[in-house]
Amino acid sequence: MNKISAGIIVFCLFIGLIILNKDKVKEKSPDKVILWHWLTDRDKVLQELARKYKEQTGVDVVVELYAPADSYVRKVTAAAQAKMLPDIYGNVDTKETFANYIRSGQVADLTSYFQADNQAWEASLFPKALEGNRFYEDNIYGVKPGIYGVPIDVTNMQLLYNKKLLAKAGFQNPPKDFAEFIGMLKALKRIGIPGFVSGWGELWLVDCFSSNYAFNIMGEAKVMATLKGDVPYTDPDWVKVFMVFKEMKDSGGLAEGIITKPNKYAEQDFALERAAFAFNGSWCVNVYYKMNPRLSYGVMLPPPVNDKFPMMIWGNGGSSFSVNYRSKVKERAVDFLKWMTAKEQQALLAKETMNLPSNREAVADIPSVLSDFTMAMDATTHPTVWKYNENPIVVERFYKGVQSIILGDKTPETVAQEVQEEKQKQIEREKRINNRKNRAK
Amino acid sequence: MTDSFPKKLVFKDSLKNFLFAFPAIAIFCIFYIVPFIEVFRLSLMEWNGTFPPPEFIGADNFIEQAQDKLWWGSMVNAGFITIIALTFQNILAFALALACDREIKARRFYRVVFFIPPVLSEIVVGIIWQWILYSGMQGGEHIGLLNYLLAKTGLPHLVHNWLSDPKTALACISIVHCWKGFGWGFVLFLAGLQTIDKQLYEAAKVDGAGGWNVFRHITVPMMAPIIVVVMILTVLGSMQIFIVMIAMVGQGGLADYTSVPVLQILFSMNGAKRFGYACSQSIIFGLILICVSAFFKIISNRVKQA
């Protein structure tokens, strides 16, 4: 029995050690800047930049990677609750969540830094790149107006076409409008080439595609009115948006299994010339290059349904960083971010990762397809710059509805009806929550 | 411990017995119970994960959950996969374990190979099975292995878009799931078979019992506790399926035809930003799993007594 007692004593010592271990956790040295990010493909470059920065200024920046993005979001959420966010951290969530972080006092307002020296920093970046991190006067989130993040690159989402496959079907030029696009899909189908592929097994790609057409069909004002709740999804214009998907399906031009395709597989399909068109973001240049360097393709805005309103695509500061409001080395952190968006560093980032730089002066020597992507930066919009955002549950219903249309389960009208019902439900739920809050006050 | 023992001794004895379980219980209480209480508390709250802080709303989350058709639909889908796994996967695992327990040729080879799927990364599993079930064509030939073989072997009418047809998607995913998971059942059954005294078999042989009778009257009863454990683990693994799901039909799934509880919970938390609702969902989900497992346990006890 003495053995047991000995075992227990050892165990208790063990537990004691754990608790004593507390002191062993090193206090963070006060002059170091800690940076958290989730950009696995850019980790090496960021480390390299941090090393250079140390050489140039003597300031230690510790770059810490947490991947995949889900894990990173979890980490940041938990650290925010424990008030243990690092000095610099990457933003990865919706505008609303970002606003909540700001409201909880964890994000530094960087406006004064951007505007110092005659707005020198602000002027060096693509205006669109900053929009996602900017809050205007009277924003619905109740955040103090200002800029709360620094974009290190920009992305946008467009339509890509395989030149060889189009030529095979007898087309020299990409389609000018949606009707022509559908005609091309049909022609491609006739000669046995799948027309269009995209990672529609992932919600955001459908969300983005439909939002492009919504802007084209009804204009920004009406889209915003819908998000606000003033225009129902059963509006004929929204049914037209759903019809876009139906027409694409009816043309027979959608790649088989498109609605369950993760984007990585969709990218593989386009790179291996298994589809003539693809809808994807600017990062795809890098992806296609890695899988098939000989792929010959062009980039274009999705062909518009009508010319009443301009086609708007999604694009914004791709990855941006915020500074912790409670950071003890705020100034140093901001300096580092400023340095990172300077021309030289941006050129390096763009070269190493084939992402569009957020600094407009660094656009000079990037591959031509990539610079074609930058051309469209003026036609971009993004949920993070909209005044209103849709409830994620409604967006999910919208997505599932589009899937049902492509499956042939439901008509655009029924889907519109169902999305509107969900919207109504969520509006009522929000009302309930607000009522409860008011009563509590 | 008999009654004649003084009380103090009995107490000392059970204390010493308790000390055996103490390390496990201590770790468990610190690292599980504390977070669990917090999750339970959150399930009665409305919280977006950041700011403003959680707000008490009583049983609202549970009431909403009871009416959430999508949530219960996802439960049905997972139930379907579970039933396939319980039958198909476990029978396969048991049969293979029986085969490898015998003195057959190359059994060492089989024993190693059958455990490869659980070791494989989901990334590889996704790539391979996506390719097998792929439904597109290039240059007049099917790219997907299954469709290619069907077309070549004169069964072109069976060529199908396996993963994007609601009728076949869930079944295909179940098969991939079973394939990925049968190795565990195999190993557990194999371990269980070792605990059966080989003399029992020999005695049965002397009595002239046939293969089926030996299986029915010796193997199955002796293996009953292991079978129950494997069944419970299968239920857990299949009801909580989601990684295979994402690998096969993407984060979004096939409309609502392939939604599963864990993905719903993750959506409530990361997508809809409703932490309270997600916590209430996981509690109900856990309770259902506990009930199912208890059901298996009770059934097996009945069988044992009969």
Next chain:
Amino acid sequence: MKTTNYRAINTFKSVALHSFLISVALSCLFPLIWMVRSSLMDPETIFTEKSLFPKAIRLVNYYNAWAEGNFGVYFLNSVLYTTAVVVGIVFISSLAAYAFSRLSFPGKNIFFYMFVGAMMIPLPGSFVPLYVLMSKLGLLNSRLGYILCMINVGLPLSILLLKTFFDKMPPDLEDAARIDGCGRLGIWWHVALPLARPALAVIVIFNSLNVWNEFILAMLLLNDKAKMPLQLGIMTFQGAHSVDYHLLMAGLTISSIPVILIYLAMQKHIIKGLASVGVVG
């Protein structure tokens, strides 16, 4: 005549059995072979090349994966975590399972069912409270904290499994050991553990696979790159959008080798079982 018939049936049976076993085995082997093959190829040819055997073998992928994924550090960390957690679980869970199965103390069943229940309830929402708890205990970014958490993750299943095997232990062996003068601890060590060797082997396999492939808790609880496990290295080959398939496959191959080795070492114990329990006490 009859014997040949009998023999023919037997041959047929064994052919049928083996063709079934081989077909299952092939389906298991194929992805592994594909992974190894892809790890030796040019990134461009992985998906275009149809053959299973690469024309040019690029062993340099392994070197690159090891270097770029920072495997030197991560690999050692993973080895450390896996060993510590598995050893911890084997001792803690077998002690507890023995108590639950063979000893009596008040509240025994309640505790046991608590463990089993814990296995059932998924707690995706628990990461916030866990993080706060760990920061209060001072166990954030500490190897020990991560190890303890992982032990906790593996405990319920291991206890359930071991208890199932201990329940089947013939009581006369125990009595014999008691007569020989063994105490509780002695019986646990000399009788229960050897008897449950197949189950222990399964637990070792299960938990090492679990810890080896774990990254969610590691990402949450650890900060230093010097403390991160192997999975982070593998993550670096999968960007948010682009994937370096050749490095990824090389990394995955490297990472699956130790698990396969553990399985190879352990599966021997799974089949030895009773035969080797000769001496008791």
